Amino acid sequence: MTSGAYQGPLPVKQPESDFYWEKAQAHELWLRRCNACGQSYFYPRDFCPNCGSRDVSWARASGKGTLHTFAIVHRAPVPAFRDHVPFVVAMVDLEEGARIPTNLVGVEPDPEHIEVGMAVEVAFADVTDEVTLPVFRPV
Amino acid sequence: MTSTSKAAAIVGVAESDEIGLVPHKSALAHHAEAAHNALEDAGLTRSDVDGLLTAGYVNYDLADYLGIAPRYTDTTTVGGASFVIHVGHAVNAIANGLCEVALITHGQAGRSSRAPVPRDPNLPAAMYEMPYGMIGMPINYSMAATRYMHVYGEDRARQAMAEIAVSTRKWAQLNPKAMMRDPMSFDDYHNSRWIAWPFHLLDCCLVTDAGAAIVVTTPERARSLPKPPVWVLGHAEHHDHAGITTMPDLTVTPARVTGPAALGMAGVTHGDIDLTMIYDSFTYTVLVTLESLGYCGPGEGPDFVAGQRTAPGGDFPLNTSGGGLSYTHPGMYGIFPVVEAVRQLRAECGERQAPDVSLALVNGTGGALSATGTIVLGVE
Numbered sequence: 052m053t054s055g056a057y058q059g060p061l062p063v064k065q066p067e068s069d070f071y072w073e074k075a076q077a078h079e080l081w082l083r084r085c086n087a088c089g090q091s092y093f094y095p096r097d098f099c100p101n102c103g104s105r106d107v108s109w110a111r112a113s114g115k116g117t118l119h120t121f122a123i124v125h126r127a128p129v130p131a132f133r134d135h136v137p138f139v140v141a142m143v144d145l146e147e148g149a150r151i152p153t154n155l156v157g158v159e160p161d162p163e164h165i166e167v168g169m170a171v172e173v174a175f176a177d178v179t180d181e182v183t184l185p186v187f188r189p190v
Numbered sequence: 191m192t193s194t195s196k197a198a199a200i201v202g203v204a205e206s207d208e209i210g211l212v213p214h215k216s217a218l219a220h221h222a223e224a225a226h227n228a229l230e231d232a233g234l235t236r237s238d239v240d241g242l243l244t245a246g247y248v249n250y251d252l253a254d255y256l257g258i259a260p261r262y263t264d265t266t267t268v269g270g271a272s273f274v275i276h277v278g279h280a281v282n283a284i285a286n287g288l289c290e291v292a293l294i295t296h297g298q299a300g301r302s303s304r305a306p307v308p309r310d311p312n313l314p315a316a317m318y319e320m321p322y323g324m325i326g327m328p329i330n331y332s333m334a335a336t337r338y339m340h341v342y343g344e345d346r347a348r349q350a351m352a353e354i355a356v357s358t359r360k361w362a363q364l365n366p367k368a369m370m371r372d373p374m375s376f377d378d379y380h381n382s383r384w385i386a387w388p389f390h391l392l393d394c395c396l397v398t399d400a401g402a403a404i405v406v407t408t409p410e411r412a413r414s415l416p417k418p419p420v421w422v423l424g425h426a427e428h429h430d431h432a433g434i435t436t437m438p439d440l441t442v443t444p445a446r447v448t449g450p451a452a453l454g455m456a457g458v459t460h461g462d463i464d465l466t467m468i469y470d471s472f473t474y475t476v477l478v479t480l481e482s483l484g485y486c487g488p489g490e491g492p493d494f495v496a497g498q499r500t501a502p503g504g505d506f507p508l509n510t511s512g513g514g515l516s517y518t519h520p521g522m523y524g525i526f527p528v529v530e531a532v533r534q535l536r537a538e539c540g541e542r543q544a545p546d547v548s549l550a551l552v553n554g555t556g557g558a559l560s561a562t563g564t565i566v567l568g569v570e
Binding site for chain 2: 059060061062063064065068093094119120121122123124125126127128129132135137138140141142150151152153154162167168178182184186
Protein backbone atom coordinates (compact mmCIF):
# COMPACT_ATOMS: atom_id res chain seq x y z
CA MET A 52 0.00 0.00 0.00
CA THR A 53 2.20 2.74 -1.26
CA SER A 54 -0.15 5.10 -3.04
CA GLY A 55 -3.64 6.52 -2.70
CA ALA A 56 -5.67 7.35 0.37
CA TYR A 57 -6.21 4.41 2.69
CA GLN A 58 -9.81 3.20 2.54
CA GLY A 59 -9.36 -0.26 4.01
CA PRO A 60 -10.80 -1.53 7.27
CA LEU A 61 -9.61 0.36 10.33
CA PRO A 62 -8.78 -1.39 13.58
CA VAL A 63 -11.54 -1.35 16.19
CA LYS A 64 -9.21 -0.62 19.09
CA GLN A 65 -9.82 -2.61 22.27
CA PRO A 66 -9.12 -1.59 25.87
CA GLU A 67 -6.11 -3.91 26.04
CA SER A 68 -4.64 -2.43 22.87
CA ASP A 69 -5.26 1.32 23.23
CA PHE A 70 -1.68 1.77 24.45
CA TYR A 71 -0.27 -0.07 21.43
CA TRP A 72 -2.15 2.16 19.01
CA GLU A 73 -1.33 5.35 20.91
CA LYS A 74 2.36 4.50 20.68
CA ALA A 75 2.03 3.65 16.99
CA GLN A 76 0.61 7.13 16.43
CA ALA A 77 3.76 8.47 18.08
CA HIS A 78 5.75 6.28 15.63
CA GLU A 79 6.91 3.88 18.29
CA LEU A 80 6.44 0.11 18.36
CA TRP A 81 5.66 -1.35 21.78
CA LEU A 82 5.14 -4.98 22.68
CA ARG A 83 3.70 -6.80 25.63
CA ARG A 84 6.39 -8.67 27.57
CA CYS A 85 5.85 -11.32 30.24
CA ASN A 86 7.75 -10.67 33.45
CA ALA A 87 7.36 -14.29 34.53
CA CYS A 88 8.72 -16.16 31.49
CA GLY A 89 10.45 -13.30 29.68
CA GLN A 90 8.55 -13.83 26.42
CA SER A 91 7.59 -10.85 24.27
CA TYR A 92 4.38 -11.52 22.42
CA PHE A 93 1.96 -10.19 19.85
CA TYR A 94 -0.91 -9.31 19.87
CA PRO A 95 -1.28 -7.38 23.12
CA ARG A 96 -3.35 -8.91 25.91
CA ASP A 97 -3.09 -8.80 29.66
CA PHE A 98 -2.23 -12.51 30.04
CA CYS A 99 0.90 -14.15 28.68
CA PRO A 100 -0.17 -16.62 25.98
CA ASN A 101 3.04 -18.55 26.58
CA CYS A 102 2.91 -19.25 30.35
CA GLY A 103 -0.44 -17.80 31.44
CA SER A 104 1.03 -15.25 33.84
CA ARG A 105 -0.83 -12.02 34.53
CA ASP A 106 2.46 -10.30 35.42
CA VAL A 107 3.05 -8.54 32.11
CA SER A 108 4.41 -5.15 31.10
CA TRP A 109 4.93 -3.00 28.02
CA ALA A 110 8.35 -2.64 26.44
CA ARG A 111 9.44 -0.60 23.45
CA ALA A 112 10.64 -2.76 20.58
CA SER A 113 13.73 -1.99 18.52
CA GLY A 114 11.66 -2.22 15.35
CA LYS A 115 14.21 -4.54 13.77
CA GLY A 116 13.48 -8.04 12.62
CA THR A 117 13.50 -10.53 9.80
CA LEU A 118 10.88 -11.44 7.22
CA HIS A 119 9.16 -14.67 8.31
CA THR A 120 6.97 -14.96 5.24
CA PHE A 121 5.05 -12.86 2.73
CA ALA A 122 2.56 -12.95 -0.11
CA ILE A 123 1.92 -10.57 -2.98
CA VAL A 124 -1.73 -9.65 -3.27
CA HIS A 125 -2.80 -9.28 -6.91
CA ARG A 126 -6.57 -9.63 -6.53
CA ALA A 127 -7.97 -7.08 -4.07
CA PRO A 128 -9.85 -8.94 -1.34
CA VAL A 129 -12.30 -6.05 -0.93
CA PRO A 130 -12.89 -3.02 -3.18
CA ALA A 131 -10.99 -0.72 -0.78
CA PHE A 132 -7.72 -2.31 -1.88
CA ARG A 133 -8.33 -2.14 -5.64
CA ASP A 134 -6.14 0.92 -6.06
CA HIS A 135 -3.34 -0.66 -4.04
CA VAL A 136 -2.71 -4.01 -5.76
CA PRO A 137 -0.21 -5.49 -6.09
CA PHE A 138 0.93 -5.07 -2.47
CA VAL A 139 2.85 -7.22 -0.03
CA VAL A 140 1.38 -8.76 3.13
CA ALA A 141 3.95 -10.16 5.51
CA MET A 142 4.86 -11.45 8.93
CA VAL A 143 7.96 -10.17 10.66
CA ASP A 144 9.90 -11.91 13.43
CA LEU A 145 10.96 -9.09 15.71
CA GLU A 146 14.31 -9.17 17.54
CA GLU A 147 12.39 -9.43 20.80
CA GLY A 148 10.85 -12.73 19.70
CA ALA A 149 7.31 -11.71 18.76
CA ARG A 150 5.85 -12.22 15.28
CA ILE A 151 3.81 -9.33 13.85
CA PRO A 152 1.47 -9.03 10.86
CA THR A 153 2.30 -6.16 8.53
CA ASN A 154 2.83 -4.84 5.02
CA LEU A 155 6.26 -4.83 3.45
CA VAL A 156 6.80 -1.46 1.79
CA GLY A 157 9.63 0.23 -0.06
CA VAL A 158 10.27 -2.79 -2.28
CA GLU A 159 9.00 -4.00 -5.66
CA PRO A 160 6.01 -6.30 -5.14
CA ASP A 161 7.84 -9.07 -6.96
CA PRO A 162 9.14 -12.36 -5.51
CA GLU A 163 12.47 -11.69 -7.26
CA HIS A 164 13.02 -8.75 -4.93
CA ILE A 165 11.77 -10.20 -1.65
CA GLU A 166 13.36 -12.97 0.35
CA VAL A 167 12.19 -14.78 3.45
CA GLY A 168 14.74 -14.09 6.16
CA MET A 169 15.72 -10.65 4.86
CA ALA A 170 16.39 -7.93 7.46
CA VAL A 171 13.60 -5.40 7.86
CA GLU A 172 12.80 -2.46 10.09
CA VAL A 173 9.63 -0.74 11.18
CA ALA A 174 8.17 2.33 9.51
CA PHE A 175 4.87 3.99 10.26
CA ALA A 176 1.98 4.62 7.90
CA ASP A 177 -0.36 7.34 9.14
CA VAL A 178 -3.44 6.04 7.37
CA THR A 179 -5.92 8.41 9.08
CA ASP A 180 -5.70 11.10 11.73
CA GLU A 181 -6.52 8.46 14.36
CA VAL A 182 -4.76 5.37 13.05
CA THR A 183 -1.12 4.65 12.31
CA LEU A 184 -0.18 1.21 11.05
CA PRO A 185 3.30 -0.16 11.76
CA VAL A 186 4.69 -1.37 8.43
CA PHE A 187 8.15 -2.71 7.57
CA ARG A 188 10.74 -2.04 4.89
CA PRO A 189 14.00 -3.70 3.92
CA VAL A 190 17.00 -2.42 5.84
CA MET B 191 -13.42 -43.77 29.27
CA THR B 192 -14.46 -46.43 26.82
CA SER B 193 -13.63 -45.94 23.16
CA THR B 194 -16.35 -44.57 20.93
CA SER B 195 -14.94 -46.39 17.91
CA LYS B 196 -17.88 -47.97 16.09
CA ALA B 197 -20.34 -46.59 18.66
CA ALA B 198 -22.45 -45.09 15.86
CA ALA B 199 -22.76 -45.18 12.09
CA ILE B 200 -23.46 -42.76 9.26
CA VAL B 201 -26.65 -43.90 7.57
CA GLY B 202 -27.55 -41.00 5.30
CA VAL B 203 -25.73 -38.37 3.25
CA ALA B 204 -26.79 -35.89 0.58
CA GLU B 205 -26.23 -32.53 -1.00
CA SER B 206 -28.96 -29.93 -1.45
CA ASP B 207 -31.07 -30.26 -4.63
CA GLU B 208 -28.85 -28.01 -6.73
CA ILE B 209 -25.27 -26.99 -6.04
CA GLY B 210 -22.98 -24.60 -7.84
CA LEU B 211 -24.45 -21.30 -8.94
CA VAL B 212 -27.90 -21.23 -7.31
CA PRO B 213 -29.06 -17.62 -6.96
CA HIS B 214 -32.66 -18.66 -6.30
CA LYS B 215 -31.91 -20.50 -3.01
CA SER B 216 -31.03 -19.12 0.42
CA ALA B 217 -28.42 -20.66 2.70
CA LEU B 218 -31.13 -22.04 4.98
CA ALA B 219 -32.90 -23.55 1.98
CA HIS B 220 -29.71 -25.48 1.22
CA HIS B 221 -29.70 -26.75 4.83
CA ALA B 222 -33.32 -27.85 4.59
CA GLU B 223 -33.03 -29.54 1.21
CA ALA B 224 -29.88 -31.37 2.24
CA ALA B 225 -31.52 -32.49 5.50
CA HIS B 226 -34.55 -33.80 3.63
CA ASN B 227 -32.39 -35.61 1.08
CA ALA B 228 -30.04 -37.16 3.66
CA LEU B 229 -32.95 -38.43 5.77
CA GLU B 230 -34.48 -39.93 2.63
CA ASP B 231 -31.13 -41.54 1.82
CA ALA B 232 -31.14 -43.02 5.34
CA GLY B 233 -34.72 -44.26 5.19
CA LEU B 234 -35.66 -41.98 8.09
CA THR B 235 -37.92 -38.96 8.47
CA ARG B 236 -37.68 -35.60 10.14
CA SER B 237 -39.67 -36.87 13.13
CA ASP B 238 -36.88 -39.38 13.88
CA VAL B 239 -34.33 -36.59 14.42
CA ASP B 240 -33.55 -35.75 18.06
CA GLY B 241 -30.05 -34.32 17.67
CA LEU B 242 -29.05 -31.31 15.54
CA LEU B 243 -25.53 -30.15 14.77
CA THR B 244 -24.41 -27.31 12.52
CA ALA B 245 -21.90 -24.49 12.20
CA GLY B 246 -22.32 -20.87 11.26
CA TYR B 247 -25.78 -20.50 12.77
CA VAL B 248 -27.11 -20.33 16.26
CA ASN B 249 -28.81 -23.71 16.42
CA TYR B 250 -32.28 -22.51 17.31
CA ASP B 251 -32.38 -20.40 14.15
CA LEU B 252 -31.69 -23.49 12.06
CA ALA B 253 -33.96 -25.79 14.10
CA ASP B 254 -36.79 -23.28 13.81
CA TYR B 255 -36.43 -23.18 10.02
CA LEU B 256 -36.35 -26.98 9.82
CA GLY B 257 -39.21 -27.38 12.29
CA ILE B 258 -37.12 -29.58 14.58
CA ALA B 259 -36.96 -29.46 18.40
CA PRO B 260 -33.82 -31.43 19.29
CA ARG B 261 -32.84 -32.76 22.73
CA TYR B 262 -29.16 -32.64 21.76
CA THR B 263 -27.76 -29.47 20.13
CA ASP B 264 -24.23 -28.55 19.02
CA THR B 265 -23.08 -25.43 17.20
CA THR B 266 -19.34 -26.05 17.32
CA THR B 267 -18.04 -23.56 14.75
CA VAL B 268 -14.39 -23.84 13.82
CA GLY B 269 -14.70 -23.00 10.14
CA GLY B 270 -14.87 -25.73 7.54
CA ALA B 271 -13.51 -28.34 9.95
CA SER B 272 -16.68 -28.08 11.99
CA PHE B 273 -18.76 -30.65 10.18
CA VAL B 274 -16.10 -33.35 10.39
CA ILE B 275 -15.83 -32.62 14.09
CA HIS B 276 -19.63 -32.79 14.34
CA VAL B 277 -19.46 -36.42 13.24
CA GLY B 278 -17.35 -37.20 16.30
CA HIS B 279 -19.65 -35.16 18.53
CA ALA B 280 -22.69 -37.00 17.16
CA VAL B 281 -21.01 -40.32 17.92
CA ASN B 282 -20.26 -39.20 21.48
CA ALA B 283 -23.82 -37.97 21.98
CA ILE B 284 -25.31 -41.20 20.66
CA ALA B 285 -22.92 -43.36 22.69
CA ASN B 286 -24.00 -41.51 25.82
CA GLY B 287 -27.71 -41.74 25.06
CA LEU B 288 -28.11 -38.00 24.52
CA CYS B 289 -29.82 -38.59 21.19
CA GLU B 290 -30.55 -41.43 18.82
CA VAL B 291 -30.68 -39.84 15.38
CA ALA B 292 -28.27 -36.94 14.89
CA LEU B 293 -28.66 -34.66 11.88
CA ILE B 294 -25.65 -32.60 10.77
CA THR B 295 -26.49 -29.95 8.21
CA HIS B 296 -24.63 -27.35 6.21
CA GLY B 297 -25.78 -24.67 3.78
CA GLN B 298 -24.21 -21.55 2.38
CA ALA B 299 -25.07 -19.21 -0.43
CA GLY B 300 -21.37 -18.48 -0.75
CA ARG B 301 -21.76 -17.00 -4.20
CA SER B 302 -25.30 -15.65 -4.18
CA SER B 303 -26.04 -14.56 -0.61
CA ARG B 304 -28.12 -11.37 -0.69
CA ALA B 305 -26.21 -9.88 2.27
CA PRO B 306 -22.65 -10.56 3.41
CA VAL B 307 -22.28 -12.53 6.63
CA PRO B 308 -20.50 -10.09 8.97
CA ARG B 309 -17.43 -10.95 11.01
CA ASP B 310 -16.96 -9.66 14.55
CA PRO B 311 -14.86 -6.49 14.20
CA ASN B 312 -13.79 -6.71 17.87
CA LEU B 313 -11.64 -9.80 17.30
CA PRO B 314 -7.83 -9.57 17.10
CA ALA B 315 -7.69 -10.64 13.45
CA ALA B 316 -9.96 -7.72 12.54
CA MET B 317 -7.70 -5.34 14.43
CA TYR B 318 -4.23 -6.55 13.46
CA GLU B 319 -4.58 -8.40 10.15
CA MET B 320 -7.43 -6.88 8.14
CA PRO B 321 -6.08 -3.29 8.07
CA TYR B 322 -3.06 -4.69 6.19
CA GLY B 323 -5.30 -6.27 3.60
CA MET B 324 -5.05 -9.75 5.13
CA ILE B 325 -8.67 -10.44 4.28
CA GLY B 326 -9.99 -13.71 2.97
CA MET B 327 -8.37 -17.10 2.86
CA PRO B 328 -6.31 -16.88 -0.36
CA ILE B 329 -4.15 -14.19 1.21
CA ASN B 330 -3.90 -16.00 4.55
CA TYR B 331 -2.97 -19.40 3.12
CA SER B 332 -0.61 -17.96 0.54
CA MET B 333 1.65 -16.68 3.32
CA ALA B 334 1.84 -20.21 4.73
CA ALA B 335 2.72 -21.60 1.31
CA THR B 336 5.53 -19.06 0.90
CA ARG B 337 7.03 -20.23 4.17
CA TYR B 338 6.80 -23.86 3.05
CA MET B 339 8.55 -22.95 -0.20
CA HIS B 340 11.33 -21.27 1.78
CA VAL B 341 11.82 -24.29 4.04
CA TYR B 342 11.44 -27.13 1.52
CA GLY B 343 12.08 -25.58 -1.88
CA GLU B 344 9.96 -23.44 -4.17
CA ASP B 345 10.19 -25.64 -7.25
CA ARG B 346 9.24 -28.82 -5.37
CA ALA B 347 6.29 -27.12 -3.72
CA ARG B 348 5.14 -25.56 -6.99
CA GLN B 349 5.23 -28.88 -8.80
CA ALA B 350 3.25 -30.53 -5.98
CA MET B 351 0.62 -27.80 -6.07
CA ALA B 352 0.30 -28.24 -9.84
CA GLU B 353 -0.02 -32.04 -9.48
CA ILE B 354 -2.83 -31.58 -6.96
CA ALA B 355 -4.74 -29.04 -9.07
CA VAL B 356 -4.54 -31.21 -12.19
CA SER B 357 -5.36 -34.54 -10.51
CA THR B 358 -8.32 -33.06 -8.65
CA ARG B 359 -9.76 -31.71 -11.90
CA LYS B 360 -9.51 -35.18 -13.42
CA TRP B 361 -11.75 -36.51 -10.64
CA ALA B 362 -14.18 -33.62 -11.13
CA GLN B 363 -14.52 -34.54 -14.78
CA LEU B 364 -16.03 -37.83 -13.59
CA ASN B 365 -18.52 -36.15 -11.22
CA PRO B 366 -21.71 -34.81 -12.85
CA LYS B 367 -22.27 -32.50 -9.86
CA ALA B 368 -18.87 -30.82 -10.17
CA MET B 369 -18.84 -27.18 -11.25
CA MET B 370 -15.50 -27.26 -13.11
CA ARG B 371 -15.33 -30.18 -15.54
CA ASP B 372 -13.21 -28.82 -18.39
CA PRO B 373 -9.81 -30.48 -18.78
CA MET B 374 -6.91 -28.74 -17.01
CA SER B 375 -3.34 -29.14 -18.22
CA PHE B 376 -0.19 -28.33 -16.29
CA ASP B 377 0.25 -25.34 -18.60
CA ASP B 378 -3.26 -24.17 -17.73
CA TYR B 379 -2.25 -24.29 -14.08
CA HIS B 380 1.04 -22.45 -14.49
CA ASN B 381 -0.49 -19.84 -16.80
CA SER B 382 -3.47 -19.00 -14.63
CA ARG B 383 -3.42 -15.52 -13.17
CA TRP B 384 -2.03 -14.62 -9.76
CA ILE B 385 -4.52 -14.21 -6.95
CA ALA B 386 -1.97 -13.79 -4.17
CA TRP B 387 1.52 -14.96 -5.08
CA PRO B 388 2.42 -17.82 -4.64
CA PHE B 389 -1.20 -18.77 -5.43
CA HIS B 390 -2.42 -18.91 -9.00
CA LEU B 391 -6.16 -18.85 -9.61
CA LEU B 392 -5.98 -22.63 -10.03
CA ASP B 393 -4.47 -23.06 -6.57
CA CYS B 394 -7.71 -21.73 -5.08
CA CYS B 395 -11.02 -23.40 -4.33
CA LEU B 396 -14.28 -22.37 -5.94
CA VAL B 397 -16.91 -20.13 -4.43
CA THR B 398 -20.32 -21.77 -4.81
CA ASP B 399 -23.82 -22.12 -3.36
CA ALA B 400 -24.41 -25.51 -1.78
CA GLY B 401 -25.56 -27.51 1.21
CA ALA B 402 -25.09 -31.02 2.51
CA ALA B 403 -26.24 -33.16 5.41
CA ILE B 404 -25.26 -36.31 7.29
CA VAL B 405 -27.40 -38.60 9.46
CA VAL B 406 -25.75 -40.54 12.29
CA THR B 407 -27.47 -43.13 14.46
CA THR B 408 -27.02 -46.06 16.85
CA PRO B 409 -25.56 -49.40 15.73
CA GLU B 410 -28.91 -51.14 16.27
CA ARG B 411 -30.88 -48.64 14.26
CA ALA B 412 -28.19 -48.45 11.58
CA ARG B 413 -28.42 -52.20 10.97
CA SER B 414 -32.20 -51.95 10.54
CA LEU B 415 -31.96 -49.44 7.69
CA PRO B 416 -31.80 -50.23 3.96
CA LYS B 417 -28.27 -49.05 3.19
CA PRO B 418 -25.12 -50.56 4.73
CA PRO B 419 -23.94 -48.65 7.82
CA VAL B 420 -20.75 -46.64 7.44
CA TRP B 421 -19.05 -46.97 10.81
CA VAL B 422 -17.24 -44.13 12.49
CA LEU B 423 -14.12 -45.99 13.57
CA GLY B 424 -12.08 -43.03 14.76
CA HIS B 425 -12.53 -39.32 15.30
CA ALA B 426 -10.39 -36.47 16.63
CA GLU B 427 -10.36 -32.67 16.76
CA HIS B 428 -7.78 -30.00 17.48
CA HIS B 429 -7.08 -26.31 16.99
CA ASP B 430 -3.97 -24.37 17.91
CA HIS B 431 -4.43 -20.79 16.66
CA ALA B 432 -6.96 -18.43 15.04
CA GLY B 433 -5.50 -16.02 12.50
CA ILE B 434 -2.67 -17.10 10.21
CA THR B 435 -0.23 -14.73 11.93
CA THR B 436 -0.47 -16.64 15.23
CA MET B 437 -0.03 -20.09 13.63
CA PRO B 438 2.81 -21.82 15.51
CA ASP B 439 4.41 -23.33 12.38
CA LEU B 440 3.10 -22.42 8.93
CA THR B 441 4.24 -25.79 7.53
CA VAL B 442 2.31 -28.04 9.96
CA THR B 443 -1.44 -28.05 10.65
CA PRO B 444 -3.39 -29.36 13.65
CA ALA B 445 -3.78 -32.56 11.61
CA ARG B 446 -0.48 -33.61 13.16
CA VAL B 447 -2.62 -34.34 16.23
CA THR B 448 -5.93 -35.38 14.71
CA GLY B 449 -4.50 -37.75 12.08
CA PRO B 450 -2.65 -40.08 14.44
CA ALA B 451 -5.43 -39.80 17.05
CA ALA B 452 -8.22 -40.78 14.66
CA LEU B 453 -6.17 -43.61 13.13
CA GLY B 454 -5.21 -44.78 16.60
CA MET B 455 -8.82 -44.91 17.77
CA ALA B 456 -9.71 -46.87 14.65
CA GLY B 457 -6.80 -49.23 15.24
CA VAL B 458 -5.51 -48.84 11.69
CA THR B 459 -2.50 -47.23 10.01
CA HIS B 460 -2.02 -45.00 6.99
CA GLY B 461 -1.30 -47.94 4.74
CA ASP B 462 -4.70 -49.47 5.51
CA ILE B 463 -6.63 -46.47 4.15
CA ASP B 464 -8.19 -47.02 0.71
CA LEU B 465 -9.50 -43.47 0.13
CA THR B 466 -8.36 -40.13 1.51
CA MET B 467 -10.52 -37.02 1.45
CA ILE B 468 -8.70 -33.82 2.44
CA TYR B 469 -10.38 -30.42 2.57
CA ASP B 470 -8.72 -28.71 -0.39
CA SER B 471 -9.32 -25.03 0.18
CA PHE B 472 -6.07 -24.57 -1.72
CA THR B 473 -3.59 -26.90 -3.34
CA TYR B 474 -1.21 -26.04 -0.51
CA THR B 475 -3.76 -27.20 2.06
CA VAL B 476 -3.61 -30.69 0.56
CA LEU B 477 0.19 -30.72 0.44
CA VAL B 478 0.65 -29.61 4.04
CA THR B 479 -2.19 -31.79 5.31
CA LEU B 480 -0.83 -35.00 3.76
CA GLU B 481 2.39 -34.36 5.67
CA SER B 482 0.67 -33.28 8.87
CA LEU B 483 -1.60 -36.34 8.89
CA GLY B 484 1.54 -38.46 8.67
CA TYR B 485 1.11 -40.01 5.21
CA CYS B 486 4.65 -38.82 4.59
CA GLY B 487 7.30 -36.86 6.43
CA PRO B 488 7.76 -33.08 6.54
CA GLY B 489 8.82 -31.82 3.12
CA GLU B 490 8.10 -35.20 1.48
CA GLY B 491 4.66 -34.24 0.16
CA PRO B 492 5.96 -33.27 -3.30
CA ASP B 493 7.36 -36.79 -3.79
CA PHE B 494 4.17 -38.31 -2.36
CA VAL B 495 1.88 -36.67 -4.94
CA ALA B 496 4.32 -36.84 -7.89
CA GLY B 497 3.35 -38.39 -11.22
CA GLN B 498 -0.43 -37.92 -10.87
CA ARG B 499 -0.51 -40.64 -8.22
CA THR B 500 -3.63 -39.07 -6.68
CA ALA B 501 -5.58 -38.94 -9.98
CA PRO B 502 -8.11 -41.49 -11.30
CA GLY B 503 -6.20 -44.70 -11.92
CA GLY B 504 -3.41 -43.72 -9.52
CA ASP B 505 -2.61 -45.80 -6.47
CA PHE B 506 -3.62 -43.11 -3.94
CA PRO B 507 -7.21 -41.96 -4.63
CA LEU B 508 -7.59 -38.47 -3.19
CA ASN B 509 -10.55 -36.10 -3.27
CA THR B 510 -12.53 -38.22 -5.70
CA SER B 511 -15.47 -35.79 -5.85
CA GLY B 512 -13.27 -33.17 -7.47
CA GLY B 513 -12.88 -31.40 -4.15
CA GLY B 514 -13.26 -27.79 -3.20
CA LEU B 515 -10.95 -26.99 -6.10
CA SER B 516 -13.23 -28.27 -8.86
CA TYR B 517 -16.49 -29.76 -7.47
CA THR B 518 -17.98 -27.28 -5.01
CA HIS B 519 -16.90 -24.95 -2.21
CA PRO B 520 -19.56 -22.74 -0.63
CA GLY B 521 -17.33 -21.46 2.20
CA MET B 522 -17.17 -24.11 4.92
CA TYR B 523 -16.69 -27.16 2.71
CA GLY B 524 -15.87 -29.77 5.37
CA ILE B 525 -19.14 -31.69 5.17
CA PHE B 526 -18.75 -32.50 1.47
CA PRO B 527 -15.68 -34.75 1.76
CA VAL B 528 -17.60 -36.79 4.36
CA VAL B 529 -20.51 -37.17 1.93
CA GLU B 530 -18.12 -38.38 -0.78
CA ALA B 531 -16.31 -40.81 1.54
CA VAL B 532 -19.63 -42.40 2.54
CA ARG B 533 -20.66 -42.78 -1.09
CA GLN B 534 -17.32 -44.33 -2.00
CA LEU B 535 -17.57 -46.75 0.93
CA ARG B 536 -21.03 -47.75 -0.30
CA ALA B 537 -19.65 -48.10 -3.85
CA GLU B 538 -22.22 -45.62 -5.20
CA CYS B 539 -19.84 -43.47 -7.24
CA GLY B 540 -20.21 -44.89 -10.72
CA GLU B 541 -17.54 -43.69 -13.11
CA ARG B 542 -15.40 -42.19 -10.37
CA GLN B 543 -15.68 -45.14 -7.97
CA ALA B 544 -12.26 -45.89 -6.49
CA PRO B 545 -11.39 -49.60 -6.30
CA ASP B 546 -12.16 -51.66 -3.18
CA VAL B 547 -12.87 -48.87 -0.71
CA SER B 548 -13.50 -50.30 2.74
CA LEU B 549 -11.58 -47.77 4.86
CA ALA B 550 -11.59 -44.01 4.30
CA LEU B 551 -9.98 -41.09 6.09
CA VAL B 552 -11.54 -37.61 5.98
CA ASN B 553 -9.76 -34.48 7.18
CA GLY B 554 -11.47 -31.11 7.47
CA THR B 555 -9.54 -27.89 7.96
CA GLY B 556 -11.09 -24.67 9.24
CA GLY B 557 -10.15 -21.04 9.57
CA ALA B 558 -6.60 -20.08 8.62
CA LEU B 559 -5.29 -23.66 8.91
CA SER B 560 -6.53 -23.18 12.48
CA ALA B 561 -8.62 -26.25 13.24
CA THR B 562 -8.80 -29.80 11.96
CA GLY B 563 -11.16 -32.70 12.43
CA THR B 564 -10.18 -36.14 11.22
CA ILE B 565 -12.44 -39.18 11.01
CA VAL B 566 -11.83 -42.74 9.90
CA LEU B 567 -14.82 -44.47 8.32
CA GLY B 568 -15.32 -48.10 7.38
CA VAL B 569 -17.76 -50.67 6.06
CA GLU B 570 -17.93 -54.33 7.04
